[in-house]
Amino acid sequence: MENLPFYQEINNEAEIFEHAWRNKLPLLLKGPTGCGKSRFVEFMAEKLGQRLITISCHEETSATDLIGRYIIKGAETVWVDGPMTTAIKEGAILYLDELAEARPDVVVAIHSLTDHRRELFIDKLGETIKADPNFMLVASFNPGYQKGFKELKPSTRQRFIALSFHYPEAKTETHILEKESGIDHSNAKKIVAIGNKIRNLTELGLAETVSTRLLVDASILIHSGLGKRQSMHVAVVEPLTDDEHTTTSLKDLCDLMI
Numbered sequence: 001m002e003n004l005p006f007y008q009e010i011n012n013e014a015e016i017f018e019h020a021w022r023n024k025l026p027l028l029l030k031g032p033t034g035c036g037k038s039r040f041v042e043f044m045a046e047k048l049g050q051r052l053i054t055i056s057c058h059e060e061t062s063a064t065d066l067i068g069r070y071i072i073k074g075a076e077t078v079w080v081d082g083p084m085t086t087a088i089k090e091g092a093i094l095y096l097d098e099l100a101e102a103r104p105d106v107v108v109a110i111h112s113l114t115d116h117r118r119e120l121f122i123d124k125l126g127e128t129i130k131a132d133p134n135f136m137l138v139a140s141f142n143p144g145y146q147k148g149f150k151e152l153k154p155s156t157r158q159r160f161i162a163l164s165f166h167y168p169e170a171k172t173e174t175h176i177l178e179k180e181s182g183i184d185h186s187n188a189k190k191i192v193a194i195g196n197k198i199r200n201l202t203e204l205g206l207a208e209t210v211s212t213r214l215l216v217d218a219s220i221l222i223h224s225g226l227g228k229r230q231s232m233h234v235a236v237v238e239p240l241t242d243d244e245h246t247t248t249s250l251k252d253l254c255d256l257m258i
């Protein structure tokens, strides 16, 4: 437990995760970017003493990348397990970050893993492997992802139990900033107030609003001695938008409130 990463529990999610793991139920974490999903999975893997294998899915992620492939070694071809196969065999926690982004064959591959069978068919080997009892599949999904976002089909979603993540309420988020950066309470409070102000400015039409991650970054910069205004500009405003008018307004807002 020495290496347990800091994770501020919000709503009994640790107990839910533990029950899911014990009962071999796959878990889907829903929520916007930078709200603590990955940190939560890292924390739980460590707490349960399980190895964690994380895959950040993107549009090129294919079943072959996850399951494995033959490679040429000298004069021979040898089979190399992909990260999903390794996790199944070793009984690790497999975290598929942004599952909806992966190619459809990945979703097909996890179907037999996410029901009572808990097995994976490797067509290139003609083999079916049964998951180790400790194996657990966790996936994340961002329901509000930008325009053109990808959905998860109901037939896939309904293979998981699901937990919703949101940006924490002000008091909790202030505590997270203090713990993550070492910043003092009064500055942490101001940064969170700015974050919440921007989150409420829905008329700005931002693709994604300020994440806890960005607020942590601003706190780290301020704690390290960079000017407060500049820290807010580079950590909070610039990553959010390229629109000149919006950038200016948000910088003015930060200057006023920090």
Ligand SMILES: Nc1ncnc2c1ncn2[C@@H]1O[C@H](COP(=O)(O)OP(=O)(O)OP(=O)(O)O)[C@@H](O)[C@H]1O
Binding pocket: 006, 007, 008, 009, 010, 031, 032, 033, 034, 035, 036, 037, 038, 039, 040, 097, 140, 176, 180, 212, 213, 216
């Ligand atoms: N509940 C929390 N406890 C501790 N730290 C948190 C918490 N929520 C957010 N954080 C902080 O926010 C940062 C970003 O969180 P994390 O990487 O887990 O986001 P995420 O939801 O997985 O985002 P993405 O979907 O973009 O990968 C963490 O590195 C941590 O500093």
